[in-house]
Structure formats: structure tokens, C-alpha cells
Amino acid sequence: MNGKMVNAPSRGIIPERDADKSLALETIHLGISFGGLKAVDDFNLTLGRTEIGGLIGPNGAGKTTVFNLLTNVYAPTEGTIIVDGKDTRGLKTFQVNRLGIARTFQNIRLFNNMSVMDNVLVGLHHEMDYGFPKALLRLPGFYKSERIAKKRAMEYLSLFNMQDMAEHKAGSLPYGAQRRLEIVRALATNPTILLLDEPAAGMNPSETAELMENIRKIRDTFQICIFLIEHDMSFVMGLCEGIAVMNFGRIIAKGTPEEIKSNPQVIEAYLGREKGK
Amino acid sequence: MKKLSKNTVYNLSTYGIVIVAYLIVQGIVLAGGLSNQIRGQLVPICVYISLAISLNLVSGVSGELSLGHAGFMSVGAFSGVIVAAALRDSGMGGVPILIISMIVGGVISGIAGLIIGIPVLRLRGDYLAIVTLAFGEIIKNIINNLYVAVDARGLHFSMTSADGFNLSEGGRVVINGPMGATGITKLASFTMGVVLIIFTLFVVLGTINSRHGRAIMAARDNRIAADSVGISVTRCKLLAFTVAAVLAGMAGALYAMNYSTVAAKKFDFNTSILILVFVVLGGMGNIRGSIIAAAILTLLPELLRSVADYRMLVYAIVLILVMLARNSTVLKNYINNVVNGIVSRIKAPFSGRNGGKGGASE
Numbered sequence: 001m002n003g004k005m006v007n008a009p010s011r012g013i014i015p016e017r018d019a020d021k022s023l024a025l026e027t028i029h030l031g032i033s034f035g036g037l038k039a040v041d042d043f044n045l046t047l048g049r050t051e052i053g054g055l056i057g058p059n060g061a062g063k064t065t066v067f068n069l070l071t072n073v074y075a076p077t078e079g080t081i082i083v084d085g086k087d088t089r090g091l092k093t094f095q096v097n098r099l100g101i102a103r104t105f106q107n108i109r110l111f112n113n114m115s116v117m118d119n120v121l122v123g124l125h126h127e128m129d130y131g132f133p134k135a136l137l138r139l140p141g142f143y144k145s146e147r148i149a150k151k152r153a154m155e156y157l158s159l160f161n162m163q164d165m166a167e168h169k170a171g172s173l174p175y176g177a178q179r180r181l182e183i184v185r186a187l188a189t190n191p192t193i194l195l196l197d198e199p200a201a202g203m204n205p206s207e208t209a210e211l212m213e214n215i216r217k218i219r220d221t222f223q224i225c226i227f228l229i230e231h232d233m234s235f236v237m238g239l240c241e242g243i244a245v246m247n248f249g250r251i252i253a254k255g256t257p258e259e260i261k262s263n264p265q266v267i268e269a270y271l272g273r274e275k276g277k
Numbered sequence: 278m279k280k281l282s283k284n285t286v287y288n289l290s291t292y293g294i295v296i297v298a299y300l301i302v303q304g305i306v307l308a309g310g311l312s313n314q315i316r317g318q319l320v321p322i323c324v325y326i327s328l329a330i331s332l333n334l335v336s337g338v339s340g341e342l343s344l345g346h347a348g349f350m351s352v353g354a355f356s357g358v359i360v361a362a363a364l365r366d367s368g369m370g371g372v373p374i375l376i377i378s379m380i381v382g383g384v385i386s387g388i389a390g391l392i393i394g395i396p397v398l399r400l401r402g403d404y405l406a407i408v409t410l411a412f413g414e415i416i417k418n419i420i421n422n423l424y425v426a427v428d429a430r431g432l433h434f435s436m437t438s439a440d441g442f443n444l445s446e447g448g449r450v451v452i453n454g455p456m457g458a459t460g461i462t463k464l465a466s467f468t469m470g471v472v473l474i475i476f477t478l479f480v481v482l483g484t485i486n487s488r489h490g491r492a493i494m495a496a497r498d499n500r501i502a503a504d505s506v507g508i509s510v511t512r513c514k515l516l517a518f519t520v521a522a523v524l525a526g527m528a529g530a531l532y533a534m535n536y537s538t539v540a541a542k543k544f545d546f547n548t549s550i551l552i553l554v555f556v557v558l559g560g561m562g563n564i565r566g567s568i569i570a571a572a573i574l575t576l577l578p579e580l581l582r583s584v585a586d587y588r589m590l591v592y593a594i595v596l597i598l599v600m601l602a603r604n605s606t607v608l609k610n611y612i613n614n615v616v617n618g619i620v621s622r623i624k625a626p627f628s629g630r631n632g633g634k635g636g637a638s639e
Binding site for chain 2: 126
């Protein structure tokens with residue numbers, strides 16, 4: 001204990017509509033050290049039920065590490081993560097997903113040798129309820145469950161108009177479609193919180209605009225919380241309701257896009273200090 | 278009538294190939310067209326095909342290199358032999374005894390697979406290969422030191438020698454240490470071999486085309502992503518590993534019942550590698566390829582008996598050539614062109630002059 005625990009973590013910006021609902025995510029004094037390096041330190045954040053939150057910061061600030069902590073890819077060395085009211089301490093990554101966190105990756109990670117449909121069906125794994133013996137014997141419950149899941153998968157794919165690609169191999173899709181498929185697959189696990197790691201990376205302006213629309217549409221349709229890392233400032237400022245800025249593993253500012261734009265610390269982190277100050 | 282999916286068609290045609298091949302071979306056998314040598318190879322061919330299919334579930338579908346498949350075969354073989362010996366005087370027919378011993382062999386081998394798999398599948402890649410290799414050797418050495426006898430009072434086990442059993446009248450030693458199992462009643466038949474292949478196909482294809490199979494393949498393609506969508510990677514790999522162990526055990530039991538004596542040294546590292554060669558040559562994850570590769574490569578040494586001295590040399594050369602051919606794009610394109618040419622020529626009279634779909638292959 002270093003006395004930090006005494007301070008109540010400061011609250012994030014939660015939109016009005018979520019004010020009376022329980023939080024989707026809360027991190028309290030979250031931190032991790034690799035050897036002597038504190039990659040993330042005293043990370044306090046709250047996200048509302050239907051909030052679109054953003055996490056920005058210069059390269060190496062620790063943004064993706066935060067995502068890896070939230071999904072328990074790394075076990076935090078300090079602090080607590082509360083997802084949907086439940087502490088995730090000691091859970092495995094796949095158990096955290098069952099609790100309600102789904103994510104995409106900065107460098108796309110699809111099941112490349114499987115079809116687009118199968119990728120989504122893997123996301124729906126736990127929606128299907130037949131056991132292994134039932135699957136081998138091909139009992140009626142198996143076919144029913146598979147049929148329902150395939151229909152659901154098509155509905156998810158139709159969010160991004162990808163129904164026609166269902167039989168293509170995921171690895172053969174164009175870049176933009178791969179990014180979209182990752183989001184679809186994450187959504188198929190029926191999350192409370194969707195983490196997007198640089199969803200607009202490598203996209204042109206018109207694709208980025210379309211993605212913004214789609215992310216809003218996902219939030220409105222599924223009523224979930226979306227938390228994203230992105231370097232494209234117009235994307236973040238135009239989409240997010242609350243933004244946290246990180247530098248050297250710590251949050252240096254939190255607020256609405258307007259507040260962040262005019263925050264001197266943020267400007268300093270991105271542009272450097274003015275001479276003579 | 279609903280249109281069948283591409284997968285269903287592929288699976289059904291795989292069963293079809295096996296059944297047609299069975300009918301043809303059975304016809305030739307009845308007509309007396311096969312030499313004794315080749316006829317003796319029919320059951321081993323079926324066993325190896327079945328082993329190749331089940332190893333493909335671990336190596337091709339689940340993406341883990343296992344070098345201990347012969348170990349599971351061995352567990353199944355010797356537990357099957359013990360069961361068959363215990364049931365010999367029960368008055369049951371040969372086929373029920375064979376089926377019961379195959380099931381028991383499979384179950385015991387599956388339990389071994391589960392016990393090995395729980396710690397081992399936390400390892401990855403090369404480490405897994407090394408541990409499974411060691412498992413195969415350990416099983417071999419255990420059975421080399423195992424003495425089992427059966428008499429009116431039941432089964433007797435010993436790890437030192439067969440002398441201390443004090444068998445009652447009519448009792449006999451089933452497994453005699455390094456001598457292996459002796460005096461096995463030959464119960465295996467070609468038909469049972471094909472039934473085993475069909476059963477193996479049924480289990481493996483059924484696994485692949487279910488949510489469990491998709492999870493197994495997802496864990497192979499991208500472990501981290503599979504984790505992130507709520508798939509327990511260890512549990513998936515364990516499922517594939519255990520199912521493969523059960524199937525290998527059943528194949529082992531059938532294999533043992535094809536001979537009057539079987540020693541543990543038959544199921545050594547070389548046999549594991551041999552099965553892996555079938556899988557690699559047939560193509561990782563390609564079930565049909567495993568079947569063809571296992572059949573041809575089991576027959577080849579027999580067919581090469583006429584050049585006895587150079588047999589293994591020719592075998593090796595054939596292996597190398599097939600490997601080269603499989604990886605050659607030039608040859609693949611050539612074969613594709615030839616096949617497409619034939620297909621479009623067959624299609625042409627039916628579709629008029631404009632319906633050439635040839636050239637577009639997957």
C-alpha cells in the first residue's frame with residue numbers, strides 16, 4: 001500500500017441517460033509493472049451502460065496494455081476491475097469474455113483458415129447449447145441449435161452488409177472487411193462492453209466515416225458500452241462521449257471531447273512544451 | 278428438398294469412397310484375385326487409415342504435433358487383448374468379443390489420453406511433441422515389463438515375472454513381458470476394419486462440423502483470438518486429444534487381434550512417425566488425403582517385395598517425390614489445368630459452347 005488507496009478514484013464522464021444505471025465497467029487504481037517499469041499506473045475509469053468512451057495518447061502510453069489488463073491477458077499487479085458489478089480478479093481471458101467483455105485487436109486476429117460464417121459461429125459458441133455426445137450422434141437438438149445460430153450469425157453479418165461473404169475464407173477478405181468481421185465476431189459473444197483497438201487504422205476517410213456511423217448503430221441497436229483506442233482525432237472527437245488521455249502509463253486528463261481539446265496537459269503530451277515555459 | 282451444404286456433400290462422398298473401395302476389394306478377394314501377402318495387409322491398412330484419420334484430428338485440425346499416437350494404439354491393443362482373453366471362454370461369438378475389446382481398448386486409451394493431456398496441453402509446439410514422444414516410450418517400457426495371466430479366478434497382474442501367478446487349471450499367461458501378448462485368437466476381419474474406418478470418420482467428421490470442432494479450429498488458427506471470444510483453448514485441445522486417443526485405442530485393439538502374437542516394441546516411435554507421415558503426406562486437416570496416403574504407403578512396401586533389397590530405398594524415394602510434388606506450384610497448376618480441361622470437355626456437350634466454367638478452381 002502506498003497511500004493511494006485513500007483517494008477515491010475520479011469519475012469518468014457518464015452520459016445523462018446512464019446516470020441512474022449501474023456501471024458497465026469500473027477500474028480502481030489499476031496498474032501493472034513489468035520488472036521495474038510501471039506500464040500502467042493508478043488507472044481509474046468508469047464507463048456507463050451505453051457510453052461510447054475513447055482512450056487516446058501518444059505511442060507507448062500504455063493504451064493496448066490497458067485493454068490487455070481489462071481482458072486479463074495480463075494479470076494486474078495492482079487494483080481492481082469490476083465488469084457489470086463483478087470483480088474479474090483471477091479469471092482467465094475466456095472467462096472474462098463470458099462475463100461480458102469482447103474485444104478486437106490492433107493487428108487483426110481472425111481465424112484465417114475458417115469461413116466468415118464459421119468465424120461468427122465461433123463467437124456464438126456459447127449460444128449453442130448442445131453437448132459433445134449430442135453433436136456426434138446428430139440428434140435433432142443439434143440441427144435446431146445450428147440452424148438458429150446460423151440465422152443469428154447472418155443477422156450479425158448483415159449489420160455490415162457482409163452476408164454475401166459468408167462462405168469466403170476470413171483470411172482472403174480485403175482489409176476493411178477483416179476489421180469489420182472482427183467487430184462482428186466480438187459482438188456475437190453478446191458483450192456488455194466492446195473494446196475496439198484502433199478500429200479505424202488503415203481506413204480511408206470515407207471508410208472511417210462509415211465506421212463511425214456503424215459504431216453508433218451498434219451502440220443504439222445492442223445498447224452496449226463501447227470503449228475504443230484510436231489515433232484518428234476527428235474520429236475520436238466526433239464519436240466519443242467521454243475521453244481519457246494517457247501518457248507514460250497514467251491518465252493525464254478525462255472529460256468530454258471539448259474539454260480534452262482545450263486541456264493544456266493534453267496539448268503538451270501531444271505537441272511538447274512551449275519554449276521558455 | 279433442401280440443398281445440401283458443401284461440407285455435407287464432401288463428408289458423404291468420403292463415406293462413399295470408403296464403401297465403394299470396400300466393395301471392390303471384397304469382390305476381388307472373393308474372386309481370389311489377391312495374393313496372400315496383400316490379403317494379410319488388408320486389416321493393417323484399415324487400422325492405419327483409421328489411425329491417420331484420428332491423428333489428423335490432433336495434428337491437422339487442432340494443430341498440435343503429437344508423436345505418441347502409437348502409444349495410445351499400444352494401450353488399446355494390450356487392454357483389448359486382455360479383455361478378449363478374459364472373454365474367450367464366455368461362449369460369446371467372435372464379433373461381439375472383438376467389439377467389446379475394441380470398446381474397452383478405446384476407453385482405457387481415452388483415459389490415458391485424458392491423463393496425459395491435462396498437463397501436456399498446457400505446453401505448446403515442440404514441447405508437446407517431446408512429451409508425447411516420451412509418453413509413447415514410457416508405455417512401451419511399461420508393457421515390456423507387464424505380465425498378465427487369466428484363469429478361473431480372474432485376471433492376475435505382475436510387473437516382475439509370470440512365475441508367481443500360481444494359475445489354476447486352464448489358466449494361461451496373456452501378456453508375457455517383453456514377449457508381448459501371445460496366443461491371441463485372431464478375431465479381426467477386413468469387414469471389421471472397414472467398420473472401424475467408418476466409425477472413425479463418423480466421429481472425426483462429426484467433431485469437425487460441430488461447435489466443438491469450430492472451437493478446436495479457432496484455437497488452432499489464433500489462440501489469443503479464441504480466448505477473447507470465450508473459448509477455453511485448453512479444453513478444446515484436450516477434447517481433440519482424448520477423442521483421438523480413444524480412436525487410436527480402438528484401432529490398436531483391432532490391430533492386435535489380427536495377429537497371434539503382438540509385442541510392445543511394434544508400437545514404438547517409428548510407428549508414431551509412420552502415422553504422422555500419412556497425415557503430412559495426405560495433407561494436414563485433409564481427412565480424405567489421410568485415407569489415401571495411409572492406404573498407399575501401407576501397401577507400397579508389400580508391392581515392392583519384388584525388389585526386396587532396394588525396398589526401403591524405393592520407399593524413401595517415393596516419399597521424397599510425393600513431398601516435392603505436393604509443394605510444387607508448377608505441378609499443381611499442370612494437374613489443375615488437365616483436370617479442368619477434362620471437366621470442361623465433359624461439360625461442353627451439356628452446356629453448349631458458352632458454358633465453359635473451366636479454369637476457375639478454388
